[in-house]
Amino acid sequence: MADDGQSVEQSNDPGRKVVYCGVCTLPPEYCEYGGTTQKCQEWLEANHPEMYERIWSTESLEAATASLSVEAQERAQKDAKKKAAKAETALQRQADKLATSVVVIKRIERNKKKYVTAVSGLEAFGLDLKKLSKEFGKKFATGSSVTKMPSGGEEIVVQGDVSPEIEELLLDHYKEIPKKNIQFVDDKKRKKAAAEAAAAAAEV
Known part of the structure; x- marks a missing residue:
């Protein structure tokens, strides 16, 4: 066709x-x-x-x-x-x-000052992950691949901290994804919060 x-x-x-x-x-x-x-x-x-x-x-x-x-x-x-x-x-x-589907853009700290950005939930909007992964890699001049998640499904993992850039690209070129359906997660902050919670619990 x-x-x-x-x-x-x-x-x-x-x-x-x-x-x-x-x-x-x-x-x-x-x-x-x-x-x-x-x-x-x-x-x-x-x-x-x-x-x-x-x-x-x-x-x-x-x-x-x-x-x-x-x-x-x-x-x-x-x-x-x-x-x-x-x-x-x-x-x-x-x-x-x-309306209830969410695209999660997650910044993950691999080691000190080195990050990757994982994007999940795109398949709910009918997007081709392999094609989009190539687009990310070309757009940001970095490595990008589709990987399976432990919880099931697939996500795109992009080398580097490109969270804001990915959101901008999605909103500019993929109008089927509303801005309100995009969620950011910072894995470093989550780990820090867990560590602080554990320290507080130990003091008690």
Whole structure:
């Protein structure tokens, strides 16, 4: 598929082009079976208005159901409502998940005056960690890799203390991540606080 969002591929017939939906990747005629009908319709209307009119205009929908019996039309309407409700529920769940997802940018002290920056939680926003790791490495001219976390999942570990720079890059280029969903953690401060708490407990 094309990378420009048009999702057009050549078919076996050299004189024909087949359009694939940029949302569900199905041919637009089958978007209703993909579970994201509303978003598919919006994408098709924006990118292929003529095809949108042919498939989803009121006249087209009426023509498609005109040959059906009254009972079949009622079933079709019920099915369409169920699919729309299911798609809306799925979108709402995804929105709720994103609203509570957090990207954690953690500065970790390896040894005196040497740090690495670990970034986790990016996968919740649909970002490609390997691609983003390469972008971090190139942007900050340093080592960057994707590693597995003991708690499960993966994180990007960047050499050096680049916490503010990573936040700025994410906010500038990845608008799907709200600023309020980014959290900073300083591993050095956490260790210091734990040490102070342990010392206070020992005195008691």
